[in-house]
Amino acid sequence: MTRLGPQWPTIAQFSGGICGIGGGVVIKPLLDATGIMSVSTVSFLSGLTVLAMALISVYKNRKTKELDAKRSIPLGVAAGAIGGFVSAKLHRKLSAETTDKLFSGLLVVIFLICCYNAIKWM
Numbered sequence: 001m002t003r004l005g006p007q008w009p010t011i012a013q014f015s016g017g018i019c020g021i022g023g024g025v026v027i028k029p030l031l032d033a034t035g036i037m038s039v040s041t042v043s044f045l046s047g048l049t050v051l052a053m054a055l056i057s058v059y060k061n062r063k064t065k066e067l068d069a070k071r072s073i074p075l076g077v078a079a080g081a082i083g084g085f086v087s088a089k090l091h092r093k094l095s096a097e098t099t100d101k102l103f104s105g106l107l108v109v110i111f112l113i114c115c116y117n118a119i120k121w122m
Contacts, residue, residue: 029104039100
């Protein structure tokens, strides 16, 4: 991999799990901050991590019959459509570098808030 080593996705997923968020939320800002990979590679890796965690969650919830498909599927489609629309608008108005920095900063803030809440409730 890189000089950071293959353990980073595992560390990101573990720390994301502690905070109740996906590991992709941790991987993207970390890799963006270090600058060791291109933005497209980082986005791809982050997306794969989030997808893997989501699929595992759906599988577990479906297995325990806690998944309400009648509500979850329309809600997921609507959230994806709205998120895609807002993201497309931002990309048109802001440069890619500015968008990446804003997104990375937002993810770091969310991660820190989640960590604070996790520590506070221990």
